[in-house]
Amino acid sequence: MPTLDFKGKQFVYAHHLTVPFRQLSIDAKKSVPKDGKAGLDDSLIIHGDNLHALKALLPKYAGKVDCIFIDPPYNTGNEGWCYSDNVNAPLIREWLKDSANPVDKEDLERHDKWLCMMWPRLQLLRELLSNEGTIWITLDDNEVNRARAVLDEIFGEEHFLANISWVKRYTRSNNAKMFYSMKDAVIVYRKSPLLDTIKEPRNEKSDSGYDNPDKDKRGPWMTSSYVNPATKEERRNLVYPIKNPFTGKTVNHPSHAWKYSKEEHERHVKERLLWWGSDGKAEYPRLKLFLMEAEKLVPVDVWNYSEVGSSDDGGNEVKAIFGSAVFDNPKPTGLVKKILSICDNKRGVVLDSFAGSGTTAQAVLALNKEDGGTRKFILVECEEYADAITAERVRRVIKGVKDADDENLKTGLGGSFTFCELGDEINIENLLKGDKLPSYDELARYAFYTATGQTLDKVKHGVDFFVGETGNYRVHVIYEPDREFLRSQESALNMPLAERISKGVDGSKKTALVFATHKFMGQKDLSDMGIVYCQLPYAIHRVMGA
Structure with missing residues (x-):
């Protein structure tokens, strides 16, 4: 392409x-x-x-x-718009020098700037x-x-x-x-x-062709031709006599077939779908199409x-x-x-x-x-x-x-x-210093999305810092927006907490992703428990297949 x-x-x-x-x-x-x-x-x-x-x-x-x-x-x-994206490249930095100046017709790079913005x-x-x-x-x-x-x-x-x-x-x-x-x-x-x-709703104009001259209980209707564009020779299976119930006459088209099979025609008769004109003497019938059954456009x-x-x-x-x-x-x-x-x-x-x-x-x-x-x-x-x-x-x-x-x-x-x-950037490095800490829900959504690639509608605030799950993973975020907590042993993944997490939430046997600032146990024990440890601030990562 x-x-x-x-x-x-x-x-x-x-x-x-x-x-x-x-x-x-x-x-x-x-x-x-x-x-x-x-x-x-x-x-x-x-x-x-x-x-x-x-x-x-x-x-x-x-x-x-x-x-x-x-x-x-x-x-x-x-329009007075300015290119202002802070991209770390010489060309873009040159553009940013002029960001106070709107992109105008005299700017020979205005199309490039627009495309770079979009x-x-x-x-x-x-x-x-x-x-x-x-x-x-x-x-x-x-x-x-x-x-x-x-x-x-x-x-x-x-x-x-x-x-x-x-x-x-x-x-x-x-x-x-x-x-x-x-x-x-x-x-x-x-x-x-x-x-x-893709369809759109019907509107007043599209419905204006419907009427109900015979007061049919099924509501407004319009008609379509019963005569097939194909000739009798071309569609022999659609050739049969039709009876006009008002005149008692048998009707055959001299050269063309009908649009519908004989079985369909019999259904049309049974369901009173044929219109023979207001006086019942039309040369050929027409098929009623009801507004209530009309498809979108x-x-x-x-x-x-x-x-x-x-x-x-x-x-x-x-x-x-x-x-x-x-x-x-x-x-x-x-x-x-x-x-x-x-x-x-x-x-x-x-x-x-x-x-x-x-x-x-x-x-x-x-x-x-x-x-x-x-x-x-x-x-x-x-x-x-x-x-x-x-x-x-x-x-x-x-x-x-x-x-x-x-x-x-x-x-x-x-x-x-x-x-x-x-607001502020969710800068995980700030966890080291305790500066500009995001709320629990914001960090939980961020960790969940970056680890699994899926969104978290509601942070669950469950037992043992459980926040949500995907088809393959349960996610726990051991965190509070408090520098003293982050520096304390309470923010660590330890053996008692790991054992509780490993039992699963509601009996789930999924792998657990646990985000924490540090841990007090070895990786082998965690692996045996079905736990993947993700250290904050460094291990915000996407786990494939989540």
């Missing part, structure tokens, strides 16, 4: 692996908590560099996100995506072709699903000297072949503003909430709701790591209210307006916007979220 080469690619190729894990620090005052207590199990709005935020989400959400929607910088040269983030987004998940990316012609090449390389060319044209404008601008673009692109990829079918790759909203609609929605245009070029909620309806998981996790004005959160909350779903959103925004605009928009739509025209928006969409800042 052809690949795209660009300046800096060799330096950022594995950069996502070097990004440190960070703690997520909850700000309860800026949250709208569920049941009165802010927590990381709720929807999240994270303020901070999205590269670090995505890495921080891995221990809890790797392989758990059902739908990713991102609206990254289009790289038009007018590469590690796309790598982490792929890790977060579930095996049946999809990623949707809005772009325009400035970067869409380069993005396709990079996405083919990261997600696999075979996992490309669509390049959707979103017609976002009502009319052209005659001020343009050449062509005027009426559309943006929405690029769609899947994580794996486990997602083999295959999505198409052209979406019109009349269906999903225009770029103007996005701005008007923000004005309705804040009273003024506090954000440039926000996406309309209709666009994101359309995407979420296709993703079709009412209990799914939706991630937007370029959150902007918070459109994705509003779309999630609105759809939850409409269909009774319990979707969670995770928004990441690096700019200082993360609280004043992104989170504030979500607060207002949850509680209600007093002067809104939309009744749902006026009364409030309901929901909750926890606001977080990016």
Whole structure:
């Protein structure tokens, strides 16, 4: 497969692996908590560099996100974004010297910088995506072709699903000297072949052809032809006489076969599925197709503003909430709701790591209210307006916007979220000094993920420091965020504790991974007990086959 080469690619190729894990620090005052207590199990709005935020989400959400929607910088040269990833390479350090200067049209390396910015983030987004998940990316012609090449390389060319044209404008601008673009692109990829079918819900337009002129108890219906395009000579097995029950006449088509076998026809008659016209005198019958049995629709790759909203609609929605245009070029909620309806998981996790004005959160909350779903959103925004605009928009739509025209928006969409800042690095070396110690849950999730490659939804806080298990391992983390504890004998793996651990949790015979600062027993004894000792801070490692 052809690949795209660009300046800096060799330096950022594995950069996502070097990004440190960070703690997520909850700000309860800026949250709208569920049941009165802010927590990381709720929807999240994270303020901070999205590269670090995505890495921080891995221990809890790797392989758990059902739908990713991102609206990254289009790289038009007018957006004022800066390259700021701290990659240890001469070229990147040179770029960082100019990081105070936004990437503009005169920057001959602006496409390289954009690709270097996107590469590690796309790598982490792929890790977060579930095996049946999809990623949707809005772009325009400035970067869409380069993005396709990079996405083919990261997600696999075979996992490309669509390049959707979103017609976002009502009319052209005659001020343009050449062509005027009426559309943006929405690029769609899947994580794996486990997602083999995509359908979207039916809508008012698709259902408009259904009627019920005969008051059938089964509800509205439409009809399809009973006559086969194939001739009688071509489909002899589908040639038989049909009786019109209203006129008593026997009906044969002069040249063509029927679409259905005689056995199927008899079932159609028995189930009253044939329509002979309002007067019962139609030349040939038609088959009734009921709306209640109609399948969902295959999505198409052209979406019109009349269906999903225009770029103007996005701005008007923000004005309705804040009273003024506090954000440039926000996406309309209709666009994101359309995407979420296709993703079709009412209990799914939706991630937007370029959150902007918070459109994705509003779309999630609105759809939850409409269909009774319990979707969670995770928004990441690096700019200082993360609280004043992104989170504030979500607060207002949850509680209600007093002067809104939309009744749902006026009364409030309901929901909750926890606001977080990016905290300190989970730097295991700090355990040696007792500085900036992570909480027990944070270290447990980190150790569990880095050792097994799997996420830990809930830290169990079990007997003998048991935190969770995989198909092959039980994981114990002997730790407290207290320097005196870490320097004491209580933090050691000793014989009595090892004997208890070896008996297993609930009778399990799995191998035990035990993280501790030190041990008071030999490796042979541990091996005989089915225990693998992992020394903190050095032995945070991935155990294959977990």
